[in-house]
Amino acid sequence: MAIVQRTLKTANLWASIAIASLAFLVGCAESEAPAEPTIPPNILVISMDTMGANHMACYGYSIPNTPFLGEFAESADLWENCYSTAPWTLPAHASMFTGLYPTQHGAHSFKVTREMRNVNPLPMDNTTLAEVVSEFGYQTAAFIANKHYLNGRFNVGQGFDTFHVFRSGDIARADLVNRKVKEWLEPERQQPFFLFINYMDTHRPYRSEEREGMFDFPVEQNSGQILNRLMPFVLTGKGDEHLDELKQLSAQYDTAIANLDEKLRELFAHLESKGLLENTLVILTSDHGEYLGEHDLLEHSKDVYQEALHVPLIVRHPGQTVGKRISSPTTVAMLPTIVFDHLPADMKSTAFSKIPRLDISKGFVAENYYSRSRDLFGREWGDRLNRVRHAFFADGWKYIHSSDGKHELYNLPEDPHELSNQIDHEPERAREMLALLEGHLVDPREANIEDLPEYTEEDLQIIDELGY
Numbered sequence: 001m002a003i004v005q006r007t008l009k010t011a012n013l014w015a016s017i018a019i020a021s022l023a024f025l026v027g028c029a030e031s032e033a034p035a036e037p038t039i040p041p042n043i044l045v046i047s048m049d050t051m052g053a054n055h056m057a058c059y060g061y062s063i064p065n066t067p068f069l070g071e072f073a074e075s076a077d078l079w080e081n082c083y084s085t086a087p088w089t090l091p092a093h094a095s096m097f098t099g100l101y102p103t104q105h106g107a108h109s110f111k112v113t114r115e116m117r118n119v120n121p122l123p124m125d126n127t128t129l130a131e132v133v134s135e136f137g138y139q140t141a142a143f144i145a146n147k148h149y150l151n152g153r154f155n156v157g158q159g160f161d162t163f164h165v166f167r168s169g170d171i172a173r174a175d176l177v178n179r180k181v182k183e184w185l186e187p188e189r190q191q192p193f194f195l196f197i198n199y200m201d202t203h204r205p206y207r208s209e210e211r212e213g214m215f216d217f218p219v220e221q222n223s224g225q226i227l228n229r230l231m232p233f234v235l236t237g238k239g240d241e242h243l244d245e246l247k248q249l250s251a252q253y254d255t256a257i258a259n260l261d262e263k264l265r266e267l268f269a270h271l272e273s274k275g276l277l278e279n280t281l282v283i284l285t286s287d288h289g290e291y292l293g294e295h296d297l298l299e300h301s302k303d304v305y306q307e308a309l310h311v312p313l314i315v316r317h318p319g320q321t322v323g324k325r326i327s328s329p330t331t332v333a334m335l336p337t338i339v340f341d342h343l344p345a346d347m348k349s350t351a352f353s354k355i356p357r358l359d360i361s362k363g364f365v366a367e368n369y370y371s372r373s374r375d376l377f378g379r380e381w382g383d384r385l386n387r388v389r390h391a392f393f394a395d396g397w398k399y400i401h402s403s404d405g406k407h408e409l410y411n412l413p414e415d416p417h418e419l420s421n422q423i424d425h426e427p428e429r430a431r432e433m434l435a436l437l438e439g440h441l442v443d444p445r446e447a448n449i450e451d452l453p454e455y456t457e458e459d460l461q462i463i464d465e466l467g468y
């Protein structure tokens with residue numbers, strides 16, 4: 001039985017809604033198709049883990065922390081309203097790789113009745129972007145700094161010839177990641193490549209070495225420790241008593257963004273010098289953002305508000321010289337579609353037969369299944385997070401269906417911080433969006449509790465370090 005059918009407990013409203021009445025919900029979400037390519041381009045996808053669009057200067061943030069990305073976007077498409085499919089790492093990346101929502105690809109957390117690890121790996125029968133382009137002769141490589149949930153045991157390495165997870169020692173920062181990537185790029189190659197890079201500089205503990213002349217605060221404490229200390233206050237609605245520390249966290253996060261931006265400049269200068277950008281599709285995005293006290297939340301996972309879902313998406317087509325800002329909403333699950341649209345015609349049709357083009361013309365989905373297990377048991381805030389939340393985006397509106405009955409509805413252009421819940425004022429719209437949501441969440445996958453990865457002592461240490 002479908003998870004959604006179980007949790008929504010709502011009559012199927014499809015039949016009762018005339019298609020014509022939905023027209024007002026639907027936004028135009030298409031990008032211009034690129035010119036028909038004749039040779040397959042290189043594909044470079046960069047996932048800046050935990051980089052929220054709301055804290056990026058090139059997305060309108062007040063602190064100039066993304067000088068490189070801003071310059072890069074002058075010759076690229078910057079999608080102003082890209083949302084992740086989930087507020088945390090594994091389900092979001094699995095969506096980037098499969099073009100599916102978490103319910104469909106199955107890599108997400110699930111309900112447990114006692115504290116335990118509650119995360120399902122990506123089922124192996126999913127087809128991934130790397131698998132598809134691999135069949136076309138691409139060399140595929142991933143360099144992964146998020147060492148727990150993007151670890152091979154969660155099956156996100158499907159289709160990569162090289163799958164390098166920086167697992168030992170401290171969290172790998174961009175200097176180390178760049179060094180490895182450059183080594184991999186060194187040999188001359190005849191085939192095109194698909195290179196995926198995951199950076200962790202903006203994930204806790206933030207890479208917040210001070211930047212002279214930029215922020216006037218001392219980085220005295222590890223952000224991971226501040227987050228742990230603040231959690232009991234913020235999650236129980238007492239964040240206001242700790243505004244100075246929240247400000248400190250926010251400044252550390254902003255600094256980490258600036259530090260990563262600088263390292264991206266170095267990487268791209270290298271790619272340029274090797275001539276590797278000429279026929280390369282570049283996609284810069286993130287898996288989720290970060291709560292810094294908004295909605296009484298900290299870090300990520302936990303819930304589906306915009307701070308965690310609004311992510312950057314900057315796409316440079318091969319040969320593109322003029323930048324464009326695109327306001328149509330989109331989702332990270334579009335990634336395979338974006339890539340396949342850049343393939344020569346014969347490859348393109350084969351590729352779309354393996355991972356179908358994602359149609360978001362009637363809206364799209366983000367989801368959160370419960371929270372990390374440690375949040376749910378023996379914590380004052382456990383009940384609050386012990387629920388499934390499905391968000392549906394259409395025509396500027398966001399509907400949140402909640403398994404505890406606390407549904408929400410926001411008009412995002414008017415209320416981007418989701419402060420004014422319209423659920424009681426717009427019941428008809430909520431009903432229509434629920435029907436559309438249900439239509440998207442068919443055929444869900446159940447977690448296979450017998451088949452979870454074993455966790456070693458090292459894993460548990462890493463989980464602590466990353467705050468999961």
Ligand SMILES: [Zn+2]
Nearest residue numbers: 049050089287
């Ligand atoms: Zn992440």
